Amino acid sequence: MSAIRIIFKSVSVLANLRLILINLLLLPLISICFLLLLGQSGSSSDSTRLLIGTIICLTVSTSANIICSSFVYDQNISLTQDVLSIKPHHLTYWGPKYLVSTVIAGCELLLLGGLGQLLLTTPFLSRLIITSPLIFLTGILLGYLSAIAGWGQENPYWLLNILGTFLILLSGTIIPVEKYPPFLKYLAEIFPLNAIINEVLAVSYLDLSSIASFFFLILLAIIWTKLKVRYLIHH
Template sequence: MLKLAIQSLPYFQNYRTFLITFIVEPLFSILMVGLLSSQFSSSFFIHTIVAMSIISGAQTLIATLNTEFVDDQKRGIDLELAVSAPFSIPYWLSKIMAALLVAIGQVLVILTLIRLLTGDGSWLGRAFAITPVALIFACIVGFVATVVAWRKSDPYFFGNVVGILIVLLSGVIVPLSHYPVWLKILTELLPFSHLMQWLITGKGELLIDVVIALFWLILAALVYRRKLKKVKEETNYL
């Protein structure tokens, strides 16, 4: 199932799509953030680019998970899932693993380029410690966004919104200390800001993001059960 999930993704249709998805678009976003952060310090500049690389991977993961499930909706597989095997671990595990592999690949490519271009490796330890945690958290948030949009007229809407909010609320554009109070409060909605601040500055309450991720995990279970009930009702009606 994992092989089928990977093969169904549009990223691997040709080398041009692969290059644009994994190198051109992420590098463009990262450099734009880097230019904004360069006004603070050279160290902050490098670490911010690294943080943005990981956040970009989280965005890609959410978009990939969303794309996989939308593709199954187009083929009617989601209805079969809802009726016959709503809690199929192999099904969802294959989707999540495919999205994880894509995101990890993108992050590794960009981090390698940053290391080669800057010659700075001071961030390596923290980056490799944070990346798997951030991507696991992205799986949870992405699952919620994907399921909320299940059978909606625009199944990509919530995934796109979350992808934008991850950048805005993670503190990778400017330090969280420069955020107004109301925006600092909103950063607690997603489990990324403290991870990224620890990566950038070496300081951050990582446990807070773990707790926030656990809330999202509970939300994922509640939303999925509710959506299953709704989709089953629609299926019976049809």
């Protein structure tokens, strides 16, 4: 329980109820409204994809932000060097971060999904809930990668900031990935977000290539962690 309390203390968006409501409800609702206005001239299916895609991206971003911010706090109090240089993947350390990020992201997903369902006639909430484990897994993986990438760097949030900027683009929320240029399409397919959105919309179902994107992120996390630990030990 003490580890969970420290996580809430270390993540600015969870510092108090007012910040939680602003960062996890008000600002996401503004983002959703903005993107819906952006796609207002399109068809109703475009609006549906915009809404669902934005909700999923916001949930993933929240989860990743909690994990990365908590890890940065641990760096600032000199905790990570001792723990991670011995067992980088030890669940005693990472488990509470994953748990808190999943619970908070789950509450945000249900709240935004419920409000979004009131705006649309197309039923999607049940499929969104069914797909939620994949959404949480994506957030955890991206949060872990962002944390490790920023470990020991002058700007520990550099990868998190990049992902936050391009998450909507990489998910194919505004423009379908199929219409992207080849390089950007390949980059977007590395991330499972487009496949998750299509699954919720029942446009297509997760195939081997979609599942492979999760394994790619897991493999990348393992390799990056080993390289980072080795680098920090020698420097």
